[in-house]
Amino acid sequence: FSTIRRHNSGKKAQHGLHYLPPATNLGYIDILEKTEVEDSFGPPTYLQGQESIYSTYQRISVSEKNVIDFSLSKLSSAPHIYHFKGFLSNGECIDLMNAAENVEQTQQEAAAIMDGESQDNCLKTASVRSKCIVSWLNNVSNGNSDVLTIPRELGLVTGNILLTDEAKKNGWCEPLQLVHYMGNGGKFDLHHDGLRRGITVLYYLNGVGNTWFPFANENDILSTNDIKNRNDALQLVEKYDMQPGTHGVLVAGKNSQILKSHLANGGIDKEHIIEVNQGDAVAFYNYKTVNGEVVRDWNSIHAGLPTTEEEGEKFIANHWMHCDAFDENWTRRS
Numbered sequence: 001f002s003t004i005r006r007h008n009s010g011k012k013a014q015h016g017l018h019y020l021p022p023a024t025n026l027g028y029i030d031i032l033e034k035t036e037v038e039d040s041f042g043p044p045t046y047l048q049g050q051e052s053i054y055s056t057y058q059r060i061s062v063s064e065k066n067v068i069d070f071s072l073s074k075l076s077s078a079p080h081i082y083h084f085k086g087f088l089s090n091g092e093c094i095d096l097m098n099a100a101e102n103v104e105q106t107q108q109e110a111a112a113i114m115d116g117e118s119q120d121n122c123l124k125t126a127s128v129r130s131k132c133i134v135s136w137l138n139n140v141s142n143g144n145s146d147v148l149t150i151p152r153e154l155g156l157v158t159g160n161i162l163l164t165d166e167a168k169k170n171g172w173c174e175p176l177q178l179v180h181y182m183g184n185g186g187k188f189d190l191h192h193d194g195l196r197r198g199i200t201v202l203y204y205l206n207g208v209g210n211t212w213f214p215f216a217n218e219n220d221i222l223s224t225n226d227i228k229n230r231n232d233a234l235q236l237v238e239k240y241d242m243q244p245g246t247h248g249v250l251v252a253g254k255n256s257q258i259l260k261s262h263l264a265n266g267g268i269d270k271e272h273i274i275e276v277n278q279g280d281a282v283a284f285y286n287y288k289t290v291n292g293e294v295v296r297d298w299n300s301i302h303a304g305l306p307t308t309e310e311e312g313e314k315f316i317a318n319h320w321m322h323c324d325a326f327d328e329n330w331t332r333r334s
């Protein structure tokens with residue numbers, strides 16, 4: 001983890017968010033909700049406070065070899081969602097998008113255009129991705145090719161921040177998945193990532209967003225309802241007439257029509273809409289340990305809203321981090 005440096009050495013945060021001292025400072029941990037034992041599927045204790053955590057970090061960009069300053073803040077506690085602002089350089093984003101195009105041309109199966117693919121094998125719920133091309137890049141370091149080094153670098157830095165010590169010991173990371181949605185109707189319906197994928201990191205490669213977490217920051221709804229499956233979630237969305245932009249957390253690109261319409265109608269509620277640019281990332285936790293059992297946190301259910309003609313194509317990448325030694329079939333990896 002030599003390329004990551006954390007530098008919040010007592011300076012005041014910008015943007016008016018609360019500044020907190022580093023996690024190693026015991027005084028800081030004292031003011032957090034104390035969890036006796038860290039859940040290896042949850043955030044490390046230093047990310048669990050009720051405040052919006054604001055920290056700045058540095059990493060070295062793989063493409064240009066210059067220093068990238070990025071910041072970390074918290075978007076929601078149930079589920080735990082974090083925003084990495086300015087995490088990738090534009091050069092890295094472009095390299096990854098180009099790499100995806102190359103994979104798409106050479107590996108037809110991996111690049112199948114998916115229409116109506118059923119994503120969730122575990123529960124056979126019909127969550128569906130449409131009008132998108134998917135490809136994968138390995139997290140292997142390759143000294144000869146910068147672009148092949150990017151996935152590994154990104155995973156090391158985000159994993160170093162997001163994983164507990166226990167998860168760092170036993171956990172592992174899937175290859176980087178690149179998803180290229182077409183410009184008119186490319187979408188991923190409301191779903192839980194499942195497959196024992198402890199943490200999802202979404203990288204916004206071209207600044208087009210509209211990822212919606214309907215239950216994030218909806219503490220009132222969550223306090224009186226228990227979501228046990230996708231159907232429960234769909235029913236609640238209907239019952240409370242939940243809308244992206246006014247309910248939950250919407251991660252919106254600059255050209256998002258929902259964002260624009262809120263701006264035109266009196267402004268955005270920053271609790272419910274977060275603007276992202278090319279190179280930002282958003283990470284969230286999908287599981288939790290309850291009485292020693294690893295179970296889905298259904299609050300993390302989310303959707304990639306349909307792209308529109310005006311917003312154009314959307315290009316994202318996903319890292320799925322696993323917080324223990326088991327694989328997606330619940331089998332221990334040897």
Ligand SMILES: O=C(O)CCC(=O)C(=O)O
Binds near residue numbers: 188303318
């Ligand atoms: O497209 C998005 O905004 C979300 C993608 C997603 O949820 C996934 O790939 O699992």
Ligand SMILES: [Fe+2]
Binds near residue numbers: 191192193200302
């Ligand atoms: Fe997802």
